[in-house]
Amino acid sequence: MVSNIPANVTAPLLAFDVTSGGAFENENRLILLGHGLASGSLGNGEIAICNSILDARVLAGTGSMLEAMFHIARLNAPAQEIWIGRVEDTGTAEIRTVTVGTVPAAGGLGVIEIAGEPVVVEIAAGATASQVATALSAAINAYYNPISKVSLPFTAAVATNVVTITARHKGVYATGLDIHVPVLESANAFAGLFTFATTTPGAGSPSVAAILAAMNDDPFEMIVSAFGDTTNLGLFKDFLSIVSGRWSYAKQLYGHVYYPKTDTSGNLTTAALAQDDWHLSMIPRFASGGFAEPDYLWVAAMVARTAPWAGGGANGDVSRNQTGLVVEGLSPPRDRAYWMDYPSRDAFLKNGISTWQVNRNGDVTIDKIVTHHQTTAGAPDTTFRDIQKVNQLTYALKRFRADLALQHSNKAIANDNPDNLPALTTPADIKATLFHSYRAMSGVLENSDTALLQMTVTRDPDNANRVNIGLPLDFVNPLDIFAGIARAYSQFR
Numbered sequence: 001m002v003s004n005i006p007a008n009v010t011a012p013l014l015a016f017d018v019t020s021g022g023a024f025e026n027e028n029r030l031i032l033l034g035h036g037l038a039s040g041s042l043g044n045g046e047i048a049i050c051n052s053i054l055d056a057r058v059l060a061g062t063g064s065m066l067e068a069m070f071h072i073a074r075l076n077a078p079a080q081e082i083w084i085g086r087v088e089d090t091g092t093a094e095i096r097t098v099t100v101g102t103v104p105a106a107g108g109l110g111v112i113e114i115a116g117e118p119v120v121v122e123i124a125a126g127a128t129a130s131q132v133a134t135a136l137s138a139a140i141n142a143y144y145n146p147i148s149k150v151s152l153p154f155t156a157a158v159a160t161n162v163v164t165i166t167a168r169h170k171g172v173y174a175t176g177l178d179i180h181v182p183v184l185e186s187a188n189a190f191a192g193l194f195t196f197a198t199t200t201p202g203a204g205s206p207s208v209a210a211i212l213a214a215m216n217d218d219p220f221e222m223i224v225s226a227f228g229d230t231t232n233l234g235l236f237k238d239f240l241s242i243v244s245g246r247w248s249y250a251k252q253l254y255g256h257v258y259y260p261k262t263d264t265s266g267n268l269t270t271a272a273l274a275q276d277d278w279h280l281s282m283i284p285r286f287a288s289g290g291f292a293e294p295d296y297l298w299v300a301a302m303v304a305r306t307a308p309w310a311g312g313g314a315n316g317d318v319s320r321n322q323t324g325l326v327v328e329g330l331s332p333p334r335d336r337a338y339w340m341d342y343p344s345r346d347a348f349l350k351n352g353i354s355t356w357q358v359n360r361n362g363d364v365t366i367d368k369i370v371t372h373h374q375t376t377a378g379a380p381d382t383t384f385r386d387i388q389k390v391n392q393l394t395y396a397l398k399r400f401r402a403d404l405a406l407q408h409s410n411k412a413i414a415n416d417n418p419d420n421l422p423a424l425t426t427p428a429d430i431k432a433t434l435f436h437s438y439r440a441m442s443g444v445l446e447n448s449d450t451a452l453l454q455m456t457v458t459r460d461p462d463n464a465n466r467v468n469i470g471l472p473l474d475f476v477n478p479l480d481i482f483a484g485i486a487r488a489y490s491q492f493r
Helices: 053-060 065-076 129-142 172-176 209-215 230-239 265-273 295-310 342-350 387-408 427-440 448-454
Strands: 030-034 047-049 082-086 093-100 108-114 117-123 154-159 162-170 194-200 222-225 256-263 280-286 355-358 364-368 456-460 463-470
Touching (some): 030 065, 030 295, 047 209, 053 065, 053 082, 065 082, 082 209, 093 129, 093 172, 129 154, 129 162, 222 230, 230 280, 256 387, 265 342, 280 295, 295 387, 342 355, 342 364, 387 427, 427 456, 427 463
Parallel strands (some): 030 082
Antiparallel strands (some): 047 082, 093 162, 093 194, 108 117, 154 162, 456 463
């Protein structure tokens, strides 16, 4: 330990210097990157911590993408530290029309689902198409779900029997916003009543560059982006690069990016194989199938559901298999043909695509989250395929650095220390610290005795002030597969 009491004081003194004995606590921050509205206080390119849905509404604006992303993330991770970053939208806002046809003479209850939220209109007997359109437009604009505490991603206007709805943000993302007239247990007065059209398709892809700059050197271990186009993925790879980015020796900030992608099975596979990088994970959806919630909510919900375990190195949570975790706030695809079966999941995972399932209760559950890592130096390599490995490595490196800093900072290096001077440390001392740190992380690392035999700490022959460390890490693995043989007998011999 470093003492502030000088060695050469002369006057009588009875004093104690005070210093910390060290108490490592892992930090696991999650940040959501999406669009906000001008009505929010958070400016484009700015980030802020967000603790509640009220905070999200004030910061990002009512009905914004970020408000909805925060809500579903908080639903799945009630105690998680969450930040939001407002990415400026660009391009053209999508505009659609809903034309009301012949209204049932008896009226009735009409329900239309917009991005998974039910908009309900009571149609009076004898109501005209224009009256229904006016009521629907008003219901869309006034919509607020007191349970989910979110509003709709569209605003509405009406002219005679046509409701025009406009996406709150510019960009191509809005083409994936779902509008659906559901089948109810009783008759849905909206069934067959509407004609839908897209008059102005959403266009434009934003850039996350300003947000990445705003993140500066603040730590964010889990980065959830609503945008996964090729350009932005390139920015993320540079941002997290092991050469000059957050995983480099010069920064040691770490982090991982999760993004959504909606396409055909073949195109999803092609896109994943084009990104051979262990800093990226895709949450996939199919272009057909009837997904109620938009893909940016799927990625926010999925990642947030794993967040409480992702930072749990001390108790081994970080190493757990995540299969079967129920994701709150998501609906399964309406077409059961798009529920992932085992062959689809197995093929996706082999090609670097994360997977999900639907259980018998109709809940969306996590199957397995993986990175895009495929090869190292051109050779097949699955070392960084599992997301657990990325989270484990993050935890272990932070723990090693904290222990080394506590026990060896502000010291001199010598080959030996026969008088046990507190100002000196030796390669053997450093190796001992590494070994004890390794052994203390039993929920993350295994085979500590073997690791000790392979661990090296040596003085650099060209720089006497430098110590070179070889630190082998054998990680605990998630238990994903049970493979047994059940042998049947008519009777045991």
